[in-house]
Amino acid sequence: MSVRAKKHLGQHFLKDENIASKIAESLSFEGYQHVLEIGPGMGVLTKYLLKKDTKTWVVEIDTESIDYLKTHYLHLSDRIINADFLKMDLSAQFKDQPIAIIGNFPYNISSQIVFKTIENREQIPEFSGMFQKEVAMRIAAGPGSKTYGILSVLTQAFYDVSYLFTVPPSVFNPPPKVDSGVIRLSRKKDFQLPVDVAFFFRVVKTAFNQRRKTLRNSLKSFQISDKLKEDVIFAQRPEQLSVEQFIELTKSLEKDGIRDH
Structure with missing residues (x-):
């Protein structure tokens, strides 16, 4: 018995034991008692996690897949949850205990998995998983890179990101059309931002929505005072700013009385 890969679920089953073992070993297994694997398929990664x-x-x-795993x-x-991870209430399921997230993620929801992890950062100290290589590189990208954007800044505000290794299409069934990449997120020791988080998200998203423009133009909708606009940071484009600079920018906007525009 095996499970048929379903296109609408973005399934590509990993069949390489060595890579499955490497992904399992990418977590530290320290500081938490629970690990949640997303989309286990036929359990190629699961079997290595169960040894921990x-x-x-x-x-x-x-x-x-659930029937296969139960067999x-x-x-x-009793630890197989039949649900959509994106709709799960993690604090209810795990009683606010810390959990690590891991998986060979379906490509079609991989970015949303990262955003949900960021939303639940208080509960998720560590995260490791396989993405389409392009998405993995975007999450890990630094300032000045063409792939550096909203996903990079929002993830790196709370987590240290490591791009671990690249995986070829040939180790999957069916093989995807592109390479995959495995990344690890380790929550920063000081992951509480000194600004309003919802406003920080809005500043980052608004800036990158017009990434070719300088911040003076891309953040026009915030109605920034003329005095603040003189700051040299507003002559830069969003991809030139580090995460720390985005935090400082948000602080400046808050001091300028901007929050609710």
Whole structure:
């Protein structure tokens, strides 16, 4: 018995044991008792997680995969969650205990998985997973790079990002059309921002919505005072700013009385 990969779920099953083991080993397994794997499929990664001292849970939307896992991983059966990770209430499921997130993520929701992780950062100290290489590189990109953008800044505001290794299409069934990349996120020790977080998100998103323009133009809708506009930072384009500079920019806008425009 095997599970048929379903295109609408973005499934590409990893079949390389060595890579599955490497992904499992990319977590530290320190500071938390629970690991949640997203989209385990036929459990190629799951089996390596189950060897660890932590308690492994899996969340899977595909009922065929769930049946397979229940048959082949009997001791996991009470920790198989039939749900859409993007709709899960993690604090209710894990009673506010810290959890690590891991998986070979469906490409079509991989960015949304990162955004949900950021939203639940208080509960998620560590995260490791496989993405389309282009998305993985975007998350890990630094200022000045063409791929540096909203996803890079918002992730790196709270997590240290490491691009670990590239994975070729040939190790999947069916093979995707592109390379994949594995990244790890480790939550920063000081991950509380000294600014209003919702406003910080809005500043970053508004700036990158017109990434070719200088901040003076891309942030026009914030109605910045003429005095603040004289700051040299407004002559720069968003991809030139580090995460720290975005935080300082948000602070300046808050001091200027801008919040609710």
